[in-house]
Amino acid sequence: EAQVTQNPRYLITVTGKKLTVTCSQNMNHEYMSWYRQDPGLGLRQIYYSMNVEVTDKGDVPEGYKVSRKEKRNFPLILESPSPNQTSLYFCASSLTIGTSGNEQFFGPGTRLTVL
Amino acid sequence: QKEVEQNSGPLSVPEGAIASLNCTYSDRGSQSFFWYRQYSGKSPELIMFIYSNGDKEDGRFTAQLNKASQYVSLLIRDSQPSDSATYLCAVRGYFTGGFKTIFGAGTRLFVKA
Numbered sequence: 234e235a236q237v238t239q240n241p242r243y244l245i246t247v248t249g250k251k252l253t254v255t256c257s258q259n260m261n262h263e264y265m266s267w268y269r270q271d272p273g274l275g276l277r278q279i280y281y282s283m284n285v286e287v288t289d290k291g292d293v294p295e296g297y298k299v300s301r302k303e304k305r306n307f308p309l310i311l312e313s314p315s316p317n318q319t320s321l322y323f324c325a326s327s328l329t330i331g332t333s334g335n336e337q338f339f340g341p342g343t344r345l346t347v348l
Numbered sequence: 349q350k351e352v353e354q355n356s357g358p359l360s361v362p363e364g365a366i367a368s369l370n371c372t373y374s375d376r377g378s379q380s381f382f383w384y385r386q387y388s389g390k391s392p393e394l395i396m397f398i399y400s401n402g403d404k405e406d407g408r409f410t411a412q413l414n415k416a417s418q419y420v421s422l423l424i425r426d427s428q429p430s431d432s433a434t435y436l437c438a439v440r441g442y443f444t445g446g447f448k449t450i451f452g453a454g455t456r457l458f459v460k461a
Contacts, residue, residue: 266449275453276392276436289446323391330447335380335440337449339391
């Protein structure tokens with residue numbers, strides 16, 4: 234089944250404790266992206282990757298890191314989480330970025346709480 | 349001014365009616381346009397995408413794009429209670445800083461049985 238998977242689905246942690254949220258897709262998509270969703274603010278792009286070893290900042294990158302060492306995986310790293318990073322996080326992927334095939338498909342989401 | 353704007357709603361329509369959702373965007377570099385449906389606590393689900401001016405129909409859904417006026421709309425015909433959700437408008441393109449996707453905050457739709 235074609236899908237985007239994320240782990241963990243739920244995470245409660247404390248301020249300053251490094252964590253990684255994994256994202257994997259099995260559709261051979263080139264483009265992958267991370268978003269956070271907060272009430273009233275909608276989805277905001279954190280980082281994106283056009284292909285292996287190619288990553289760039291979205292609109293809200295502060296406090297996050299990413300890597301793209303393999304095409305299928307795009308982990309999100311919070312080196313020192315803070316309470317303002319409490320949010321619902323989504324990973325998404327698309328085949329390309331052209332005007333054909335750039336529809337994004339989303340993972341199930343990771344609900345993160347930082348105490 | 350927000351880059352992608354949607355009326356937050358809620359928009360309430362009776363079962364069987366047409367629901368009309370609207371979205372405006374500010375960046376003329378926008379290349380492609382998407383409508384997602386999101387149920388509470390779930391991930392966004394792609395409903396429609398459109399790249400060219402005009403209408404695009406898929407079943408009960410019709411997306412309309414007018415690049416000159418910078419708006420994109422979604423019509424849902426024969427609305428069903430199961431259509432009750434938040435509808436997200438998204439635009440993709442080469443904006444300041446790179447190729448990005450910008451979402452509106454969403455419109456909540458309620459379909460009354």
